[in-house]
Amino acid sequence: MDVKTWTYLIVGITFALYIGIAIWSRAKSTSEFYVAGGGVSPLANGMATAADWMSAASFLSMAGLIAYSGYGGSVFLMGWTGGYVLLALLLAPYLRKYGKFTVPEFIGERFYSKTARVVAVVCLILVSVTYVIGQMKGVGVVFSRFLETDYNTGLFIGMSIVFFYAVLGGMKGITYTQIVQYVVLIFAYTVPAIFISLQLTGNPIPQLGLGGDVAGGTPLLAKLDAVIQELGFNQFTTDVMGSKLNMFMYTLSLMIGTAGLPHVIIRFFTVPKVKDARLSAGYALIFIAILYTTAPAVAAMARLNLTQTIQTGKVGTLEGNLEYAKRPDWFKNWEKTGLLEYHDWNGDGRIQYYNDGGLGAAQYARETAKSKLVEAKKAAAAGDKKAATDIAAAQHSIATADQHIAEEKIKHNKTPFAQHGWQGNEMVNVDKDIIVLANPEIAKLPGWVIALVVAGGLAAALSTAAGLLLAIASAISHDLLKGIMRPNITEKEELKASRIAMIGAILMAGYFGLNPPDFAAGTVAIAFGLAASSIFPVLMMGIFSKRMNRQGAIAGMIAGIGVTLLYVFQHKGIMFIPGTTFLGDMKENWFFGITPNAFGAVGAAVNFAVAFAVSKTAGPPPKEVQELVERIRTPGD
């Protein structure tokens, strides 16, 4: 069987399984819909939590990010696992003891304020919607490759499947489906990793293979460092992301963001007891750690394989570079999706893939602007009056690009690459999100392994999307509608409302998925920043400070998320003007060199500080609230 048949077969079987479970375990009551009736075992919940939480970002993007950022990628590994320690120690047991349905519900009752509850709902929706966008991008990428269509068509197909799937199952259905999805995704992630590790190092355990030796006896990491350094890239094992401070803050943002993610927190409402909530966090982290300790191996091995596929021999010799005409099939397939692009700058018919300092990107920007100019001129000839501004804009872009090319050329001419006759990096676009999907093909693994990875990527994206949609739907139907607007609605009406809310959420996410603000993991990192700056601090203060009152909590949340949003939006506006990305990320605007994605920790600090200052202006919370705090601090008597 060929790859395509395998893919249809395996993806078809897994989809049939998910849909079957969703139909079989449809929620009949609100308790089943929101928290699966509160009777899930810690082990099952741990597995479901792992699938819920390991998203398209973990499965598809993370290894790609690490492949290109090396040591700097550690922020994702530590950040997205260390958060579970915080969750287990600081939040999960106490929120389970509180024992209701949603996170805003706790905030509303602890801070005896409907305003606090509404602010929490707004934060939750901002976080969850941003996060869903990342999943949509992931689904779009998988489908575009799997069905060999363009990205947008892939996104639409993905949307309809998530749509059907999430509206059908409540938390009960989602929980059981997520358990199956975990099995699919972990299998899909580790099997190719084992194969590749065996091929490269002879060790079947990727975690050990990463520290193993490649053929010839050099350690894998040392070999990788040498190969990419020769091509002008930074050393893999020491490549710091921005600065140490930025890495520190990024890791911290991801950790406290993980602990503040509503869709993860509500999973701990589904276990029977406080004790189970703690244990469940431990199981969840084991299941997560299996993927997370495999990811760095996948990353390093993929980077080595990809580099050596293109740079087949000695740097500087003509035969050292792959001939474009002889490029492998996976290369051609990814070119069709537009996620991999090649441009032959020096016209030698071969591929040069190296760090040129930005020359290739500048030349590519000029090409793009040139084709825009041609289009605009055509439109002008056809009588479009607005085309004149497009022409001017394109001409301006060309002029800017020319200037950059001139500057870059001077720098490039001083490198040894110029002497080899290289004229800029010819892999003008290598989307990092494709690394995991392309990895088995690059390593020439059998068709069923490739198909398995496709199914795994979809399982990861679907399970997280379902969990997020549930969090959004419950916030709207349970907190806004039932809690504030219409307390008297029946359970049946509430159920219906939550399903409608889900439909709304997915349509919005789909729209943003068409215009994603960053690659999948980047988008998710923003969601983490928002969760870190709003939800985590308010929950922590609600449990650990009896003195914290409504005024402090509301002011803190607004200040925290406000500061973070301002910082992110200010940068996103600059960063996403097409053609300017190769300028770097406007370093001078950064707060102590901290990237927008790493800013959540600063937002959290602002939240804490503002909350404490403002809480002093008013008295302590009422006696019954203080008693509530006392009560949630200890397991039931």
Add this chain to the structure above:
Amino acid sequence: MADPDSSQQRRRDYWRENLRIMAWLLAVWFLVSYGCGIIFVDVLNKISLGGFQLGFWMAQQGSIYVFVVLIFVYVRLMNKLDKKYGFDKEDESESDKKEDA
């Protein structure tokens, strides 16, 4: 347990011990990730561990293993603490609400 004062005292003592356990575990959590993985990574990278540099290994592998161990240590210690203070017989209805009142 019928006496509200002793019940409150019991809660406070439990909470204090809980905070101490938490502080120790979080200290380890900080040390392995931010300490070994980021702040002192260059120093640790001078030590090699098989094909790994130790700092790199801590950042991409070691810290994750320690996190898992930390949570299970926490589970164990807290179960013991629950037992010590008689909070282990859990009942999901909020019966203690009445007891405090």
